[in-house]
Amino acid sequence: MREDAFTILALPNTYMTNQPKKIKVDGEKSRKPSLKLKGKRFSSPSGGGQSKDKTYSSANNKHSKSRSKFEHPSLSSSTEVEESNDLIYGRHSVLSSLENQRSLNRIWITPRLRYDRRFHSLLLQAKGNGTVIDEVEPRRLDQITRNANHQGVAAQIAPYEYVDLQDLIERAKSVTDSPVIVVADGITDPHNLGAIIRTAESIGAQGLAIPQRRAVGITSTVMKVATGALDHFPVARVVNLSRALEDLKAAGFWIYGTASSGSEPIHTVDFNGPPVALVIGAEGEGVSMLTQKCCDVLVSIPLQGKTPSLNASVAAGMALYEIYRQRWNNTLYSKKLQKTSSKNHM
Numbered sequence: 001m002r003e004d005a006f007t008i009l010a011l012p013n014t015y016m017t018n019q020p021k022k023i024k025v026d027g028e029k030s031r032k033p034s035l036k037l038k039g040k041r042f043s044s045p046s047g048g049g050q051s052k053d054k055t056y057s058s059a060n061n062k063h064s065k066s067r068s069k070f071e072h073p074s075l076s077s078s079t080e081v082e083e084s085n086d087l088i089y090g091r092h093s094v095l096s097s098l099e100n101q102r103s104l105n106r107i108w109i110t111p112r113l114r115y116d117r118r119f120h121s122l123l124l125q126a127k128g129n130g131t132v133i134d135e136v137e138p139r140r141l142d143q144i145t146r147n148a149n150h151q152g153v154a155a156q157i158a159p160y161e162y163v164d165l166q167d168l169i170e171r172a173k174s175v176t177d178s179p180v181i182v183v184a185d186g187i188t189d190p191h192n193l194g195a196i197i198r199t200a201e202s203i204g205a206q207g208l209a210i211p212q213r214r215a216v217g218i219t220s221t222v223m224k225v226a227t228g229a230l231d232h233f234p235v236a237r238v239v240n241l242s243r244a245l246e247d248l249k250a251a252g253f254w255i256y257g258t259a260s261s262g263s264e265p266i267h268t269v270d271f272n273g274p275p276v277a278l279v280i281g282a283e284g285e286g287v288s289m290l291t292q293k294c295c296d297v298l299v300s301i302p303l304q305g306k307t308p309s310l311n312a313s314v315a316a317g318m319a320l321y322e323i324y325r326q327r328w329n330n331t332l333y334s335k336k337l338q339k340t341s342s343k344n345h346m
Contacts, residue, residue: 089154096228103158172206186282194225195313201229257295
């Protein structure tokens with residue numbers, strides 16, 4: 001069984017008066033052994049609906065093991081079709097792909113929009129690179145996009161080119177000494193994945209790692225929701241997520257998983273220093289137990305309201321903001337000390 005993407009603890013109003021358990025930092029962090037969690041499982045949906053809090057018996061665990069072998073029907077068929085014949089539509093999405101020279105097989109565009117100054121030169125460049133440009137009427141675009149809000153343009157994209165995990169790590173470290181990489185553990189909703197990518201890129205994370213199986217890949221829907229963020233945000237697709245987390249550890253990353261059981265309130269965790277890999281769990285499932293065992297620290301977001309959980313992309317945004325809030329504060333404090341020191345020496 002799995003936990004929620006970010007199972008949120010609805011704590012009493014007095015929870016802030018209790019002394020939270022903090023991670024001790026004395027010089028360089030010492031990595032704890034891989035977490036070994038007990039059989040208790042808590043689950044509640046990420047995207048709404050009725051919440052569930054259960055302690056599963058051994059019979060339930062046995063059932064979960066057998067179900068884990070089942071291939072998700074929506075991912076074994078429709079996702080593969082979508083990724084092999086993917087469409088993007090809307091002026092912003094297509095324009096962003098053209099500006100960043102993303103590989104496009106075909107573009108359908110209305111005559112009026114084709115000669116728009118924003119598109120015209122970019123379309124000529126794309127045509128020179130082998131993209132087929134079709135002038136069509138809006139009715140044809142309605143058919144192609146199944147009556148979506150295409151805004152007069154649609155494009156068939158080539159399959160997304162994922163980067164190798166080691167390349168992702170090297171790129172991240174070339175940008176900053178303390179990079180942040182997001183790891184999505186089995187996200188199946190393309191809207192959630194696209195929102196996570198958009199938030200992670202805008203806040204300043206350096207990349208994303210996703211599993212190859214039982215999870216959505218980079219589809220047109222993901223690109224649409226990400227609104228151009230993927231043009232500046234590399235994604236690695238890995239065969240074995242646990243092995244990928246071990247590779248991140250070997251590269252100096254600390255792995256922070258999201259869970260309720262045995263977790264630290266996120267505001268008590270020190271994210272300054274080493275590179276960070278933040279693991280976000282699937283909708284209604286959460287971070288798997290196997291993935292949790294690969295984490296150095298489990299974190300949760302305490303809330304005072306009665307809502308038991310948050311959407312995976314919203315929780316990811318909150319966690320990422322906490323990481324960068326701490327780092328920004330640390331940077332501002334360091335600059336203040338430097339100014340004070342320079343004034344004292346004058």
